[in-house]
Amino acid sequence: xxxxxxxxxxxxxxxxxxxxxxxxxxxxxxxxxxxxxxxxxxxxxxxxxxxxxxxxxxxxxxxxxxxxxxxxxxxxxxxxxxxxxxxxxxxxxxxxxxxxxxxxxxxxxxxxxxxxxxxxxxxxxxxxxxxxxxxxxxxxxxxxxxxxxxxxxxxxxxxxxxxx
Numbered sequence: 001x002x003x004x005x006x007x008x009x010x011x012x013x014x015x016x017x018x019x020x021x022x023x024x025x026x027x028x029x030x031x032x033x034x035x036x037x038x039x040x041x042x043x044x045x046x047x048x049x050x051x052x053x054x055x056x057x058x059x060x061x062x063x064x065x066x067x068x069x070x071x072x073x074x075x076x077x078x079x080x081x082x083x084x085x086x087x088x089x090x091x092x093x094x095x096x097x098x099x100x101x102x103x104x105x106x107x108x109x110x111x112x113x114x115x116x117x118x119x120x121x122x123x124x125x126x127x128x129x130x131x132x133x134x135x136x137x138x139x140x141x142x143x144x145x146x147x148x149x150x151x152x153x154x155x156x157x158x159x160x161x162x163x164x
Contacts, residue, residue: 008161009131013079021069049097076156102129
């Protein structure tokens, strides 16, 4: 019997690294001249980042600082989903950013369809918030990985649990 190989396609974010990026961004906000006497803050609660600032212009600057720290920590910006800028009490504005983890059912179906279009001898199936790709030939699995890396699916993808 021929043995099959498999790997998992996942979309994971290291929340500890997000926390470190938020802490670094807060330190930078405290020392920057353009944020002197500003009420700008960044907080991480669960999988959500909460931003508060004085006005729309300042909140965009806060987002720039946060994004630079997140990129330096090796987290893809695709994993952040930005909410609306809303007015808050005291003349401030607020914005929530959700940290997306896992592959949604719709995105999983899109990935499976894209893999099937490649006409390789592999099977892809959705398992909760990840995708398992199975095939008899390791080279076919490597081709699937290269294909998924080459295309943009609006979610950061990682490949783990490679079994042969």
